[in-house]
Amino acid sequence: MSDDAVLRRVDTIVARVAGPARLPRDPTPETPLGEGGYWLDSVDLLEVIVACEQEFGMTFDTNDDLSEKSLSTVRTLTDTITRKTR
């Protein structure tokens, strides 16, 4: 699967979890998942992580994969997923 395809699928998951009320006006892959972007809180992020796990048939390592950086934007989360699934 290409990086773009992964990005699109992650983007869809994030948009679904955020819901229409929190969807930014012009979201990009660099839009923050948290404050100032999608405003996802810790429980929302858990939903995103679990949904990605199911979508891509993978598991995350808590220490290595779920750092502050990897959970910053759709792009950084996608990078983590592509690194794990490659």
Add this chain to the structure above:
Amino acid sequence: MRALWQVRPSYYSRTLWALLLTLDLLPWPWGEDILARLFVARAFLRTARLRQALRWAACQPRPRWRLALALCAYQGRLVAQASMLGRRGPDELRRFVLVRGGEHLPAPGRPTIVLGFHLGAKGSDVALKLAGHSFIRLGGPRVSRSWLNEAWRRFQSTGQIVVPIDDTKFLSSALYEARRRLLDGGTLFTLGDGHGRPAFQLDLPGGPLPIRSGWLALRRHTGAIVVPVLSHMEGRLQVVTVHPPLPPVDSDSARDLQACRAALGQLMQEYVRRFPEQCPSLVYWHPDPGVPSGEPTTQALRSDERAV
């Protein structure tokens, strides 16, 4: 001493932290008793707190002034408990702990969430562990002189997922780790009220209690059995009551939430009716509705533990 001074939790004022460090030099329960009296005295100096307590007490079928002052005293006791004031080691506390309803805890190997609350006596998890129950604790860091001593460090050395309470991203990875442990058949202890996005509010006599959503997400993702525990003091004895499990997960999320709300509401109402003086968190917690993500601010939720 300097090291302890530097690790002061942000929700304690410098004055309170200095007081806690000083009182901690006394044997248990002297420091706790002194702090309880100081919190009563403080209520007369900071009358806003006393007025809050009186307003709350007016909603309870008890003598108003007596209940308000007992509530202030209990708030001091609660802060002392949270700091393990004067508690040198687990062995000396064991005989002051009683667990009722232990039969409601499922056999090991089944994903289980033991759900404690800030409401009432502090440290249900410590009491349960002292009584021989084992689980992984998901919660904030613990800072006090006692927690730094060797005996307590050994006691809590295994089975902890420590969450810095202000870090959303770390919280999410902690929740993910907790989910993994539950899926492996583990037992998790966490608190159901307090910091975190509220899932719903329980309307209790005199004030609402926000119930947070992290444990509900874990329950939904793992099908874990959730066993609520509430803790109260009977003199020096800390009694932890393990209640029957909440209903199993319903595929209809609205109905599921309603079932949890009803079951917890009944437990909490009964608790407040029986031990109103042990509920300062109901009086002093005010989640900030202005936070966009719905996460109450730590400061708001910790207001019961702030400045003397």
